Amino acid sequence: MEWNTLLSAKRMRGGFYTAKKSADLRSEFEKDYHRIIGSASFRRLQDKTQVFPLDKSDFIRTRLTHSLEVSSFAKSLGQNIGQKLLTGNMDPGFTQQMKEDICHILQCAGLIHDIGNPPFGHFGELAIREWFEGNLKRLRFYGEPVEDILEPQMKADFYHFEGNAQALRLVTKLHYLVDENGMNLTCALLDTIVKYPVPSTGIDKSTGNIKDKKMGYYYAEREIYEEISRETGTGFCRHPLTYILEAADDLAYSTADIEDAFVKGYITYNMLVEELEKLGESCRCPGFDALEKIQVYYRRGQEKGIWNPESYAVKNWVVRLQAVLINCATDGFISNYDRIMKGEYDRNLFQGTYGEPLMKLLGEMAYKKVFCSNDIYKMEIAEGVILDFLMEKLVSAILYYDTDKKPTSMDTRVVSFISDNYVNAYRHQAKGKSEAEKLYLRLLLVTDYVCGMTDSYAKRLYQELRGIV
Incomplete structure (x- = not known):
């Protein structure tokens, strides 16, 4: 791999430059930073759990504060490593500008590395995954088992549901503002956040290779990932900056968890x-x-x-x-x-x-x-009840959406809750697709909506739908 391709500033939607825009002295990676911090998905991280859900303390970290810390550590690591590459003359092709670029890319990657995570932290991922494990087999579509309709990778996407894969989907497709390209971030940044450059059918923990532990992209984004990988020249290997991002993440949560646990008395x-x-x-x-x-x-x-x-x-x-x-x-x-x-x-x-x-x-x-601890277990049981209920209601309502089957009045109301951005993204992605892929995309529409929820919104929606005042 070579840095001149690894640091690709190409975007899915090509840019154009007017005379007025030429006065903008920011690099493409600095522009990525401003796209991220201005997004609703980034703001929602302020009400998503890191460890302690719905905590009343101002001190305890949220996904937002965690992401800011990861961003800071990642940039610091980029500065250290970039300087050592320069002073040690370890790579003749590595330049001062490249050092600045990797710092900006890592700063941005830290901000969005958890942006696809559902409410209630990593337990939220587990709860969604287990819902599909326990329920996908019983679902029927026009009398046929859904499992028999979906292709192997489609099914595996739900059985191995991951916030990491959801992050790539979110930033490339679900910010349906200008067009279907989402935030339209640079290829170098997108490749950096793919911690596991394998599909759900490629997971193999027995290899001992860190990249094979989980999936990094869904079937729905396979072509996007292939294009990103070709552009950066990683060839389905980890981008070198991914190791740095992962180290910053591990450093941030390992030390922060101890500090938060001390403050909480654990x-x-x-x-x-x-x-x-x-x-x-x-x-x-x-x-x-x-x-x-x-x-x-x-x-x-x-x-x-x-x-x-x-x-x-x-x-x-x-x-x-x-x-x-x-x-x-x-x-x-x-x-x-x-x-x-x-x-x-x-x-x-x-x-x-x-x-x-x-x-x-x-x-x-x-x-x-x-x-x-019992305290965390009690909270997670409550969170599991919330997510199980929401998944059940949403999947039931969405199963026949966009088909010739007339929806029930209840299903129509449930579907109406889903963000227009997500629905528009589904409609665009579903054009010309087979019925099997449309069904798959509708199930993804459910996880898109649930992952976009904050902790407070998920709890409030559950209470409202259950008639809990």
Whole structure:
């Protein structure tokens, strides 16, 4: 892979330049940034769960604040890595302008990496996936099982439903404003957000290759992804910037989950110290001893007379740890540069670095102390009830939409709730398609609508449809 093609500024809809537009000095990737932050889908992230749904605290992170943090970390990593490529003369074709471009691309990618996620965080993805697993087999279309009508990849799309694939669909098709090209973002940016460059039928966790763990695009977007991949020259391999985006995401949620869990009382200072003590030498790297550093911050908090030295220690330690992990991810990219550029690297950037055991510790603590807690389980059960009800109502109503079968008055009302943007996108995509593909696109229309919901809207719509005042 070569950077001059990897950083393709081509868009699905070609641009044109007038004399007036020539005064715009922004690069195409800087223009992407403004397209994103002005979108309704990006704004909706402020009311979507990161970990704690519908939380009343101003401190706890949402998908919006998480995405801003990922954007910031990704840009910082881009600056570090770009500078090392330049000063180390590792790639004669890499230029200063390319360094600036990758920073802008990564900044944008961080903003939209979760833009396709449904309400209620990753549990929302699981609930939608499990709804299809439990219900697709029973659905009938003119008496014929829906499973028998859909092609293998169409069915697999629903059984392996993913927010990652939904993100690509959202930004390329569902922002039906000017035309069917959605936000019409650059190919380099679009390829960067495809973490898993395989279809739903290509998932194979047994390979051990990180790119094969999940799907990255739906059957509906296969041609778009093929065009993007051809344009950037990735050839169905991961784009090199995808590794950096993933590292920024892992860094952001791993450290943020610990900080949020501490504020909510799921994790204490002493718990964190105990876990670091168990790591022993593994928590030490040149210039940074994770255990010693958190204890230093605690003593400093005491010396300053701070009322809660534990909070002072944890929050300052997290900030320091983030800087260390940025360096680890930078080293991970640079040390594996040749394999990444050949499309052969199959792990994340923290593996094999000093940051690997620390990242593992943070992830395990968050999982055991937060995600497996009774409080979270109770919230997820309630969220599951909401999503199951909405999926049932919407799929039943949409099954015969756009067919010659007369809809019931109830179905007409349910379908009327769906955004005109999504309906217009469906109508455009369904033109000239077979009945099987139209049926598939109608089921996607349901997931499009549900994924566009905020936590509050999903809860409110459920209550209204159930007659709960």
